[in-house]
Amino acid sequence: METDQAPEKSPQRAERLLSLDAFRGADMLCILGLDTLAYALTNAFPQNGIFREAALQFGHKAWQGLTLYDCIFPAFVFISGMAMAFSFEKKHERGAGNARIALSLLRRAAILVALGAILQGALSFHFSETRWASVLGLIGIANALGGLLALFLKKPKRIAFALFLLAGTLSAAQFLGGDFTPQGSVNAKLDAWLLPGKFHYGNYDPEGILCVVSASVAVLAGFLAGQFLVSRKEDRTSWKTAGTLAAIGTGILVFGYSAGTFYPIIKNIWTQTFVFVAIGWSLLVFSVFYVLFDVLKLEKLSFFFKVIGVNAIAIYVLQWIFPFRNLSVLLFGGTAELSGNAAGIVLAVGTITLKWFFLLWLFRRKIFFKI
Numbered sequence: 001m002e003t004d005q006a007p008e009k010s011p012q013r014a015e016r017l018l019s020l021d022a023f024r025g026a027d028m029l030c031i032l033g034l035d036t037l038a039y040a041l042t043n044a045f046p047q048n049g050i051f052r053e054a055a056l057q058f059g060h061k062a063w064q065g066l067t068l069y070d071c072i073f074p075a076f077v078f079i080s081g082m083a084m085a086f087s088f089e090k091k092h093e094r095g096a097g098n099a100r101i102a103l104s105l106l107r108r109a110a111i112l113v114a115l116g117a118i119l120q121g122a123l124s125f126h127f128s129e130t131r132w133a134s135v136l137g138l139i140g141i142a143n144a145l146g147g148l149l150a151l152f153l154k155k156p157k158r159i160a161f162a163l164f165l166l167a168g169t170l171s172a173a174q175f176l177g178g179d180f181t182p183q184g185s186v187n188a189k190l191d192a193w194l195l196p197g198k199f200h201y202g203n204y205d206p207e208g209i210l211c212v213v214s215a216s217v218a219v220l221a222g223f224l225a226g227q228f229l230v231s232r233k234e235d236r237t238s239w240k241t242a243g244t245l246a247a248i249g250t251g252i253l254v255f256g257y258s259a260g261t262f263y264p265i266i267k268n269i270w271t272q273t274f275v276f277v278a279i280g281w282s283l284l285v286f287s288v289f290y291v292l293f294d295v296l297k298l299e300k301l302s303f304f305f306k307v308i309g310v311n312a313i314a315i316y317v318l319q320w321i322f323p324f325r326n327l328s329v330l331l332f333g334g335t336a337e338l339s340g341n342a343a344g345i346v347l348a349v350g351t352i353t354l355k356w357f358f359l360l361w362l363f364r365r366k367i368f369f370k371i
Contacts, residue, residue: 017086017229017290017293017294018293018294018299018302018306019286019289019290019292019293019294019302020079020082020083020086020286020309021302021305021306021309021310022289022292022293022302022305022306022309023075023079023285023286023289023305023309024076024079024083024305024308024309024312025304025305025306025307025308025309025310025312026289026305026308026309027072027075027076027079027312028076028308028309028312028315028316029305029308029352030058030068030069030072031072031316032308032315032319032352032355033348033349033351033352033355034058034352035058035069036344036348036351037345037348037349037352038051038054038055038057038058039055039058039344040342040344040345040347040348041054041055041345042054042055043341043344044341044342044344044345045341057069060267061267063182063266063268064180064264064265064266065265066265066267066274066277066278070267070274070278071277071278071281071282073135074215074218074270074274074275074278074279074282075278075281075282075285076139076312077138077139077142077143077215077218077219077222078218078219078221078222078225078278078279078282078283079222079282079286080139080143080219080222081143081146081147081150081218081219081220081221081222081223081224081225081226082222082223082225082226082229082286083222083226084143084146084147084150084219084222084223084226085150085222085223085224085225085226085227085229085230086226086229086230088101088150088151089230098151098152101147101151102147102148102151102152105143105144105147105148105151106144108140108143108144108371109140109141109143109144110140111140111371112136112137112139112140112141112313112371113134113136113137113140113141115136115317116133116134116135116136116137116140117130117132117134117137119134119136119317119320120132120134127196127197128196128197128198129197129198130197130198131197131198131199131200131205132195132196132197133191133195133197133199133200133205133207133208133211134207135207135316136313136316136317137207137212138207138211138212138215139215139313141212141216142212142213142215142216142218142219143216143219145212145213145216145219146216146217146218146219146220146223147219147223149162149216149220150219150220150223150227156224156227156228159220159223159224159227160224162220163217163220163221163224166213166216166217166220167217167272167275167276170210170213170214170217170272171263171271171272173186173210174186174187174210174269174271174272175263177189180264180266180269180271182201182202182203182204182268183203185204185269186210187204187208187209187210187211187269187270188203188204188269190208190209190210191203191204191205191208191209192204194209195208195209201268204268204269206267206268206269206270210269210270211269211270214270214271214272214275215270215275217272217275217279218275218278218279218282221279222279222282225245225248225283225286228244228245229241237294237295237297238295239291239295241290242287242290242291242295243287245283245286245287245290246283246284246287248283249279249280249281249282249283249284249286249287250280250284251280252276252277252279252280252283253277253280253281253284254280255276255280256273256274256275256276256277256279256280257273257277259272259273259276260273260277265277304356306363307356307359307360307363308356308359310363310368311359311362311363311367311368311369313369313371314362314369315355315358315359318358319355324351324354324355325347325351327354328347328350328351328354329347331350331354332346332347332350333347336350
């Protein structure tokens with residue numbers, strides 16, 4: 001991991017879409033404390049239907065179905081694919097060849113796999129008890145798989161063909177290689193056969209082998225969306241562009257939910273219906289951010305999310321290590337005690353605030369952690 005000490009103004013950052021960083025920041029905010037805040041609000045106001053529904057949406061489905069929280073991770077993967085399209089364009093403009101870019105993708109994947117394993121105890125050297133599959137590992141490998149395909153296929157039609165071929169192959173594997181139960185899915189079979197260590201759910205892992213490959217479909221979809229925006233340099237911040245993204249997202253949602261009537265939407269094994277529904281929602285939400293921050297130019301509103309978005313993986317890793325919650329108790333515990341039923345709300349808001357101001361400190365000093 002390295003830091004990028006950015007200059008005050010640079011061509012690279014001038015071309016960056018505000019909506020992309022803001023969307024990444026809003027997505028990451030959900031796991032930086034917004035989920036805890038939703039539960040605290042429900043505990044404080046148990047009769048409030050809106051808060052109860054929010055708490056339900058900030059929990060994962062046990063198996064089949066979908067909540068907002070189930071979409072957080074695939075949305076982040078989708079966003080990384082979008083950002084990759086802009087990154088490839090800039091690297092090619094600077095004279096970087098495909099081999100160099102490919103090596104950077106593989107290097108990033110290796111670092112993220114290692115970081116994910118370390119956060120889950122690999123350095124204890126109890127390898128049979130270590131969970132090797134991880135969120136960071138999935139991001140790294142899926143980005144490498146999707147990125148390498150996009151890099152060498154280049155043209156949107158070829159990339160789209162690869163996306164649907166991969167999705168079709170994965171669908172066939174899940175239908176023909178097992179059933180759609182935790183014990184009998186082809187995901188569980190492959191994890192038991194090939195994945196060392198322990199699994200998150202006993203006999204399978206939601207960041208396991210086939211889940212990683214499925215996530216690369218979301219990376220390719222994000223790359224195609226980013227490639228579309230890159231190609232519209234003269235008309236990038238228009239209502240027409242936003243409308244096109246929203247229309248495509250709606251079409252993908254209709255397809256995903258319709259297919260879900262016979263091909264279950266299951267986040268834990270990343271069925272392709274889940275992947276396509278998550279892609280559809282990602283495109284729709286991104287189109288809203290795009291209108292707000294790149295069409296209407298509401299830069300001040302985007303700032304709160306952007307501060308998180310430019311250091312998203314850094315804060316994800318740091319919150320595993322640094323006890324932000326304990327610091328919130330230390331600083332706001334007295335206020336929480338005086339707040340009665342709202343104590344949880346005070347501590348949740350305090351935790352989010354501490355994380356955000358730490359990210360603001362990094363942002364003001366133009367320290368951006370890159371992998």
